[in-house]
Amino acid sequence: MKNLSGQIAVITGASSGIGRAIALCLAEQGVSLCLIGRNPTSLELVASGAEKASPRIFSYQADLTKDDDLKELVEKIKNDIPHINLLVHCAGVLRVGQVEALPIEEFDAQYRANVRAPYALTNGLLSMIKSCAGQIVMMNSSIWQQARAGLSQYAATKYALKAFTDSLRDEVNGDGVRVLSMFLGRTATPMQAALHEQQGTSYHPETLIQPEDVALTLLSILMLPPTSEITDIHIRPMKKSSI
Numbered sequence: 001m002k003n004l005s006g007q008i009a010v011i012t013g014a015s016s017g018i019g020r021a022i023a024l025c026l027a028e029q030g031v032s033l034c035l036i037g038r039n040p041t042s043l044e045l046v047a048s049g050a051e052k053a054s055p056r057i058f059s060y061q062a063d064l065t066k067d068d069d070l071k072e073l074v075e076k077i078k079n080d081i082p083h084i085n086l087l088v089h090c091a092g093v094l095r096v097g098q099v100e101a102l103p104i105e106e107f108d109a110q111y112r113a114n115v116r117a118p119y120a121l122t123n124g125l126l127s128m129i130k131s132c133a134g135q136i137v138m139m140n141s142s143i144w145q146q147a148r149a150g151l152s153q154y155a156a157t158k159y160a161l162k163a164f165t166d167s168l169r170d171e172v173n174g175d176g177v178r179v180l181s182m183f184l185g186r187t188a189t190p191m192q193a194a195l196h197e198q199q200g201t202s203y204h205p206e207t208l209i210q211p212e213d214v215a216l217t218l219l220s221i222l223m224l225p226p227t228s229e230i231t232d233i234h235i236r237p238m239k240k241s242s243i
Helices: 017-028 040-050 067-080 104-130 152-175 190-199 211-222
Strands: 008-011 032-037 057-061 086-089 135-141 178-184 232-235
Touching (some): 008 017, 017 032, 017 086, 032 040, 032 067, 040 057, 057 067, 067 104, 086 104, 104 152, 135 152, 135 211, 152 178, 178 211, 211 232
Parallel strands (some): 008 032, 008 086, 032 057, 086 135, 135 178
C-alpha cells in the first residue's frame, strides 16, 4: 500500500459532511491539508480537529461559484504550497423541483457549483498536480444512473460532471495522474437532511451511508500503488429505501 504521509491534499466542501470526514481521515495519515469552504467558523473547527495529526493546515474561505473567489483561491494555494498530491472535490449543491416550477436561476446555481467550479479549480491547479503525478477525486452521485422526477437539474449537472471527469482522466493518465469518480447513494450529510425536509420525509441518518464510510473507502483507493487505477466506485446504503 502507498504511504500518504508527507503528501498535500486540497479539499473543497471541507467544512462539513463528506469533505470534513475526508479531511480528518487524511490528517490521520500525516497529510497536509488545504481546506476550502464557505463557512470560516466550520472550517476552523475542522482544522482544529485535524491539527494534532496533520503536519500543516491551510484554511481558505471561498465561494466557488464566484469567479473572483476562484481566482484569488488559486493564487493563494500556489503561493502557499509547492505542489498538490491530492485534489478532492466535495463541494456541491442540490435543489429539487419539477421542471415546470423550478426557475432557470436554480439550474444556473447548480451548474456553477457542481460542474463549473470543479472544472475551474482543476484547470487552475492542474499543473501542480501533474508535477507530482497526483490524484484527483470527484464526488458524484448515483442519480446520474437513473434521473428521477424533481431532480432534473441536479441529475443533469452530475451527468456533466461525469463527462468532464472521464475526459480529464483520458487527458492526464499519460502524466501519471489518476482520476476517480465516487458515485454515492444517500449519505448522512447536511445536504441530505435538507433534502428530506424539502420532500417532507422523515430523516433517519443512521440508515444511510456515513461520511466516514466514504472517507475510509477513498483512503484505501488513494493508497493503491501506481500500477493500477480505479476509475469509478459506487457506494449505496446497505438498508434500501423506496424514497
